[in-house]
Amino acid sequence: MKPIHDIILPLLLLAAVSCGNRNAPTAFDTVCYSPEYAEGFEILGMKGSQSRVIRVRQPWQEAGTAVFDLFIARDGEKPPAGFEGQVLYGDAARIAAMSSSHIAMLDLIDEKERIKAVSGIRFISDSFVQSHRDSIIDVGNEADADFEALAASGPDLVLLYGINSASAMENRLRQLGIPYLYIGEYMEKNPLGRTEWVIALAEAAGCREKGERAFRQVEKRYNALKASVPSGSARPQVMLNTPYGDKWFMASPKSAMAAMIHDAGGEYIFKDDTGTSATVRSSAISFEEAFVLVSKADFWLNTGQFTSLSRLAAAYPVFSNAQCVRKGNVYSCDKRSTEGGGSDFWESGAVRPDLVLKDLISIFHPGTSMEDSLYYYRKLE
Numbered sequence: 001m002k003p004i005h006d007i008i009l010p011l012l013l014l015a016a017v018s019c020g021n022r023n024a025p026t027a028f029d030t031v032c033y034s035p036e037y038a039e040g041f042e043i044l045g046m047k048g049s050q051s052r053v054i055r056v057r058q059p060w061q062e063a064g065t066a067v068f069d070l071f072i073a074r075d076g077e078k079p080p081a082g083f084e085g086q087v088l089y090g091d092a093a094r095i096a097a098m099s100s101s102h103i104a105m106l107d108l109i110d111e112k113e114r115i116k117a118v119s120g121i122r123f124i125s126d127s128f129v130q131s132h133r134d135s136i137i138d139v140g141n142e143a144d145a146d147f148e149a150l151a152a153s154g155p156d157l158v159l160l161y162g163i164n165s166a167s168a169m170e171n172r173l174r175q176l177g178i179p180y181l182y183i184g185e186y187m188e189k190n191p192l193g194r195t196e197w198v199i200a201l202a203e204a205a206g207c208r209e210k211g212e213r214a215f216r217q218v219e220k221r222y223n224a225l226k227a228s229v230p231s232g233s234a235r236p237q238v239m240l241n242t243p244y245g246d247k248w249f250m251a252s253p254k255s256a257m258a259a260m261i262h263d264a265g266g267e268y269i270f271k272d273d274t275g276t277s278a279t280v281r282s283s284a285i286s287f288e289e290a291f292v293l294v295s296k297a298d299f300w301l302n303t304g305q306f307t308s309l310s311r312l313a314a315a316y317p318v319f320s321n322a323q324c325v326r327k328g329n330v331y332s333c334d335k336r337s338t339e340g341g342g343s344d345f346w347e348s349g350a351v352r353p354d355l356v357l358k359d360l361i362s363i364f365h366p367g368t369s370m371e372d373s374l375y376y377y378r379k380l381e
Contacts, residue, residue: 027080028053033208037193040184041200043208050074053085054200059182060162061281070181072204086179091206092157096150098142098169100124100342101350102159102183105198108214108351111205117153119145122340125347142169151176157204159183189280191256191263191353192219198351221354226263229361235267236364239297239324242304242312248290249282256280260353264360269293294322299363300330301377307332309380328379331363335378345376 032052033043044053056068069085079087096117097103103126106112112128121129121138129136139150142160145168150158158180160167173180181204185197195218202211238261240251250270251257258268270293272283285293294300300322306312309330313320324330336344349356359377 028055033199033203033212035193035196035199037190038185038188038196039193040187041197043200043203046080049077051077051079052203054181054203056182056184056200058187059184060166061164061187063162068182070179070204086181088157088179088181088204090156092155092204094154094156095205096139096153096155096158098139098159098167099161099183100126100347101185102201103129104348104351105183105185105201106205107348108195108198108218109202109205109207109210110214111202111207111210114205116155117150117158120342123338123342125336125338125342125344142167145169145172147172147176151178157181159201161186185350187280188256189254189259191260191357192222194256195219195351195353218352218354222263222357225354225357225361229263229265230365233265233365235265236298237269237296238266238364239269239294239300240302242302242306243287243290243316244304247284248287249284251282252280254280255282256353260357260360264357264364266299266360266364269297291318294319294324297322297324298329300324301333301363303330303332303380307334307380312380328381329363330380331377332380333376335374335376349376 027046028044030045030047031042032045035042040058041054041056044055045051051074052072054070054072058064059066059068071079071083071085071087072091073079073087073089093114094116095106095114097106097115098119100123103112103115103118103124106115107126107128112126115129115136117137117139118124118129119139119141121133121136124130137149137153139146155178158169158173158178160169160180160182161184162182170180183197183201185194188194196215198215199208199211202208240257241249253268253271261268303312306315309325312330319325333345334343355375359374362374363377
């Protein structure tokens with residue numbers, strides 16, 4: 001299904017509108033859930049109907065004004081005439097998750113038993129998935145997915161994501177008649193906006209109120225931690241990442257990671273941004289630029305494949321004299337890693353910004369943590 005460009009829909013620009021609105025002029029005329037932090041989705045309804053539409057805007061980078069709709073048909077209802085989106089008949093009891101962050105969302109709402117297929121099971125941290133390898137099918141990556149295995153798992157819904165274009169799985173899923181939904185949490189600028197996507201998934205599963213409760217709990221913890229950061233002190237300069245091949249990718253200053261650094265009392269050292277206001281993308285910088293930034297940084301996070309200071313120094317001796325390295329302020333987010341090379345930071349950390357924030361506060365402000373140990377991060381020795 002190509003993203004829909006031509007559904008004319010005067011959306012109500014309200015923070016929250018009841019699904020009982022009787023003044024709406026078109027089919028999907030009622031905003032059932034308008035996100036507070038997320039920008040990429042909303043949940044719509046129709047007068048007198050229990051069916052819902054999950055509307056996803058800009059499902060991937062470079063999608064422009066593309067819109068994707070999933071109609072969830074309930075009580076025997078059918079989508080309105082002319083509807084061109086995906087249709088899910090009833091709630092999604094059996095789900096195929098193509099990203100580990102989707103698994104983390106289902107975990108957050110305590111609905112992991114719905115997972116019937118995944119992508120790259122050896123990289124997944126979740127204990128439920130690992131303990132159910134006999135019943136949860138690994139369909140491989142989207143570029144070379146095993147559709148026979150996927151169909152055998154009997155999914156009601158496949159959760160997709162796109163990076164620079166639509167998922168390569170779309171055409172085959174349409175041929176098989178398996179509905180799909182794009183989950184675009186990674187594109188959100190606000191850390192809580194990423195978590196808020198759990199509500200869209202909960203709607204598809206028929207338990208939106210459960211999703212809202214889970215989200216509000218994370219929101220409450222995150223905001224309490226943010227408020228606990230000491231004020232008035234200088235913000236430490238924070239560098240991210242290490243080279244990947246011959247390039248050094250830096251998160252956008254508008255990214256959720258940059259926002260969490262700020263909320264923890266730090267200052268993201270990278271200021272350039274090549275993305276548009278509607279797009280959050282990483283930027284590749286030269287090794288020389290990276291050297292200047294590392295030299296100025298008070299802390300260096302997310303060091304990738306370098307699991308110790310000695311390995312980092314051996315690969316890049318030029319960084320050995322940087323103040324953050326000399327002071328031992330270098331941290332990897334690999335504390336919760338799998339034997340297969342996966343990392344829970346990129347899995348559950350995508351929807352648990354409260355846990356990430358607590359780690360960052362602990363790192364930037366020793367002695368202010370609510371707990372003694374770090375959850376995702378560890379100090380390189």
